Structure formats: C-alpha cells, structure tokens
Amino acid sequence: MGRFLREWVRGRVLVVVVALLGIQLGSLVAPAYACGCGAMIPGAHESVGVGREESVVRWDGRQEQIVMSLTVDGDADRAAWIMPVPHRATVKLGDPELFTQLRTATAPVHRDRYHFWPDDGDWPLGDGDSAAAPAPGAAAPQGVGVVGRQKLGPFDVARLTATDPAALDHWLDANGFVMPPRLQDALQPYVNRHWEYVAVRLAPDTAGAPLSGTLDPLHLTFASTRPVYPMRLSRLARTPQSLGLYVLAAHRMQTRSAIGGDRPRVTYAGRVDTTWGPLAELAKGAPYLTAIGQEFPHPSSISGDHELRRASSDAPYQQVVHEDHLRTVAGIPAWLLTVVGTLAVLVAAAVAFAVRRSRSPQPAHTGVR
Template sequence: MRGTRRNLTARVLAVLVALLTLQLGSLVAPAYACGCGAMVTNRMARLGVDRETSVVRWDERARAEEIVMRFTVHGDAEQAAWIMPVPHRADVALGDPDLFTELDGLTAPEHRDREYFWPRGSDWPFTTGDGDALVGAAPPGARGPGVGVLGRERLGPFDVARLTATDPDALGDWLHRNGFELSDRLSGELRPYVERKWEYVAVRLAPEQAGQKLYGALDPIRIRFANDRPVYPMRLSRLAKTPQSLGLYVLAGHRMEPRDAIGGNRPEVLFAGAVTPTKGGELARLAGPGPVFLTAVDQSFPEPARIDGDHELVRAAADTPYRVVIWHDRLWTVAGGVPVWLLTVGGGLVLLTAGALTAARVRTRARARTGRPGPGTPAAV
C-alpha cells in the first residue's frame, strides 16, 4: 500500500516538474512574430503582443497608401526589433494616439432602449437585476552584402531603418549585427517578399528611459508608400505562437473589406459609414478635411500558422452603412415606475370582479320581480 502511494506521489511530482519546465521555457523563448510584421528580441527576453490596431488610408487617385500602427505589448524585454515588408519605398514618421481615440468615438456602438411588456427572470416578482443585452547599425547609405540601408532616423522611442534586401539571410545578418536574432522560420517567410522585390521597415523599439520595459500601448508609427492597390501585410503573423487579434480601420472613398479571411476567422465589420473628421484633428490630418468613408473591421486568428497571405483590401459591393447596436431592454412602466403589465392584469381582475358582481345583482333583481326563489331560498308550503 505504501509503495503504491509512493509511486503515485512520484508520478504527480514528475508531471508538476514537466509543467514547470514548459512554463519556464516559454518565458525565455523569443517572440518572433506579431501582427502584420515580425517582432524580434533576444532569446532571454519575453515580449508578447496583446492587440494590434491599425489604420489604412487608401488614396486611389494618388495611388498611395498610408498605415498607422499601434501595438499593445507585455513582457520583460527592454528592446526589440519589428520588421514590416512594404511593396515600395516608404516614408516613416511618428503617429499620434489621438487618432485612435477619435476613431473609437466615431465607431462606438449605438445604444438604444426597447421596452417589453411581460416580466422576465430579472424583474419582480421573480428577481431583480439589469436587463441589458448585446443583440493588430549602419549609417544611411551604407551597404552590407545583400542589404541596403536607405535611411536611418530616431523617432521618439524608435530607431527606424529603411532597408532593401536581396536575400532573407542577409537581412538576418544585419539584424544580428544590431543585436537581434532572426529565426530560421522567419527567414523562410521573408523569402516571398524578397522574390517580389519588396523593401522593409525595421524599427528598433527601446524605451526612452534606460532599464524601462516595453509594456502597454506603444506610440503609433506612420508608414506611407506608393501602391497600385491597398494591402495590409499579414504573412509574417503565421509565425506567432499564440492567437492573434487585429483591429483594422480603413479610410477610402468607398466601403472596403478584406478579399478573404487568409486563414483566420471571418472578418467582422463593426462600422461602415461616411464620416467628417473634426477640423484640426488627427483624422483630418490623415484623411483630409472632407467626408471619407470609414470601415472598421475586427478579426481574430486562433491558429496563426494557417495564415496564408497578406490582406488585400477591395471595394465592397455597396456603400451600405452599418453600426453595431447595443439594446437596453427595459420593462414597460408608467407613473413613476409602475409596471404596465401589473396595471393591466390588476385592472382586468377588477373589471372581471365588477362584472361578476353586476351579473349577480341583475339575477337577484330578476328573481325578485318574478317571485322565483333564488338559490338556497326554501320554497313556500
């Protein structure tokens, strides 16, 4: 009996040790990918991306695209590098967080009230409660083997380099010389972009204060480049080890939508409609002062390894407006909170009672006039 207990204890301890080993291994593993680019850090640091939110401005007349990106991260890394492929030469600048605040306000769900007649489980006489419901370094010009550094600049907490690469291994060597490691898998996923002669924006993330960790919402980055059609690079996200979440705002002349799901859940439209930016606001600086069609899309990728390409953004079949509506169900009441159903039922009972009493009186009077005894009255002998 004791031997059986010792064997059981040994098995339990073995399982616990195995689980702890897996957890410790996850803490020191590099975060190779996130969102629409690759996030690279050293092997002893941990960096995860909770949310990626981006704005795509498509100027069809100028054939130009602008992307403003913001990452919300967590972990213990003090530095990291992020790589984004772009189809043409890119200009990079800092973005303003106020842009996302303004867009959040424009696309917020609409709240509406609706009343119901009969009480529900959250109403008296049952219980009480609330009935609300809801119906993602070399100096400029220097060249290494296979890599061209087109420019390098400091933007707030970011060290930004614009690169060309004739092969992904050369790009990995450049990152290694700058203190980062490029995984073999990431190098392989870069190859399709190299073959299409895309360029790269490499951003070194470092807090302005020494020793500070990368945590929370990072400052947005604005990237502008020429393009024949709007695209949102996502291929590198297939390397992520955890589910990914993407929030995408698209500003264009018409309602836009992703061509397909590229391996994730079906994109969900949260808002679609023409909006007029606030004069002098960040949205006006990005889209211009006049009306622009805004489409807000949310998408999750439960299995990032299934991502099979980049998001191509196409015009929807119609500029149909849409907004999420949150319904607040309220019991129909009058006169300072008296339920209408109670008045109705109570009034009905009063009427029925009054009717019954009236009918009884009428029958009594009729019997009195005819001399017929009423029920329970003894007959005369």
C-alpha cells in the same frame, strides 16, 4: 495499502512538478512572436506579444499610408519589429489623437429598447443588478541594403532592402536581436516579390522596464497602385490575434478574403465629416471611412496579406447597440400590474357571480308521498 497510497500520491506530485518546470523552461526558450502586420522579435530568453493592433490604411489610388498603434505586453525590455512594404517607404511618428478620433467617429449608436415580460436579470428572474459588461548598429552584411536610419521617439528605424531572408537574420543579429528561423521562411515570398522592409528597434523610456501598453503610432508612406495591408508574418504569432483596421479611400472598401481568420466584419462605413485634427488631415482626398474588425483564433492559418478593394456600394453603416429595459409604470413592472389587475378582475367577477347566484330565488320543490 496506506504505504502504497502515500507512494502513489508522491509519484503523482512529482510528475506534476516536473511538468510545470517543463512549461516554465519552455516559456524561456520559446519567446512569443506576434504582430498583426509584421513580426515582433524580442531579445533572447524574453517574450513579447501584441494583444491588440489598430491600423489605418489611407489610399488615394497612387499612394498608400499606414498608421499603426500596437498594444504589447511581455517581459522583454527591448524588441525589434519588422514590416514588409511593396515600395520604398518613409517613416515618421503618428499622432495618437488620430485613433481617439477614429474610435469616436465609428462608435456604435446606443438606443433604448423596452420589453414587457421579465428577462434574465429582471425581477423575479434575477436581482435586477446587471453590470455592462539608438546608436547606429553594426554594418549591414552583404545582401542587406540600409536605405536609411533614423531615431523617432523610442524607435530606432531602419529602412532595408534584402535579397535573402538569411541576410536579414544576420543584420538583426549584428544589431542585438535574434530572428527565429521560421521568420526567414515567412519572409521568402516578400523577397521573391522584391519588397522592402521597415525594421524598428524599440525600447521603453525607463531602462530595464518591460515593454507594456500602447506604443506610439508609426506612420508609413509608400507608393501603391493597389491597397494592401501586410499580414503574412503574423502567422508566426503563438496566441490568437485581433485586428482593428480603418480604411480611408474614395469609396467604401472591403477585404478580398479572410486570409485564414474569422470572417472580416464591417463595423462602420460612412464619409468623414470632421473638419479638424489628424483625422481630417488624413482624410483629405480619401473621405470615405470603412472600419473592419477581424479575429485570428489560429494565426498559423494566415495565408497572405489583406488586399483591399472597392465594395459593391457606398451604403453607410453604423452598429446599433440596444440597451434593454423592463417597461414600468410609476416604477412598477408593467407585467406585474397587468397580472395583478387581471387577477383582481377575475376575482371580482367570481365574487359577483357567487353573490348573484346566492341571491337568486330558489325554485319550490313539491313531491307526492
């Protein structure tokens, strides 16, 4: 029996080891492709993911501007990023201060809220200590047109046209990056609609260091009669995606649909009142700011791009975060004083009643023998 048990244990351990090796090898041959607005393409046998994306869409009725800030992580030291655009785009570096101003402008309002009875974390239900939580690349293959090539900080930016997704694959391959076959299929709808593409090759400042952290923002500008935020390619992501989208327009804006993600939620709506910095400059002619948040638990369900439209009203909105506090008097919980005081009154009344009863004259008892 003991020998059988030892052999069974060794067999189970071997199965677990083989499974872990399989997972590790799978991570080497299946890099992660993730980007809420395009497709992040790492080098061979490497992975890179976009955990958070913040983007600004500014639309004045004729022209659209998109400023993107991506937070990435992975083991890739180089990666390519592809974004479709409906018309020819110009590209420049964005100002990181823009997102600092946006976060400040759209931050929730914190208000104190008091409760009488103890809640979770309050004594005696808890301990009362609750913490808040580039060198030019190879020549373009037939079917790809290179409209322009420029070096912007850590980015090597190419503006492309393509009549075949496979041609984009060849172009990326010639420049040192391999496009996954699934991306070719995802690009087909854009090819059918004659969109163009912004291809970005990026690398960290330190040679050999993995891409990690928040990248410098990129600022795209192109003609557009209808505001759109490209999202279709993000269906290739292998992990849940989070999108933070700021929209600057003449009025409050909303998305037409959820495009396969959780319901988009408005976290802020109101007119821009700042008069300085990159936010004030970008908001000229489009002074109404709408902040939209959305989660994509299953990116493969993403069905298209985010089309934006005017909301039914320009009603302002700002999130309110309540800070709950137990009501106290001189540092003592009010409920405790109330309970103790009530008990004291009841005890005093009982004592008074007993004393009064003991002092009452007792009636005389007579009897006949």
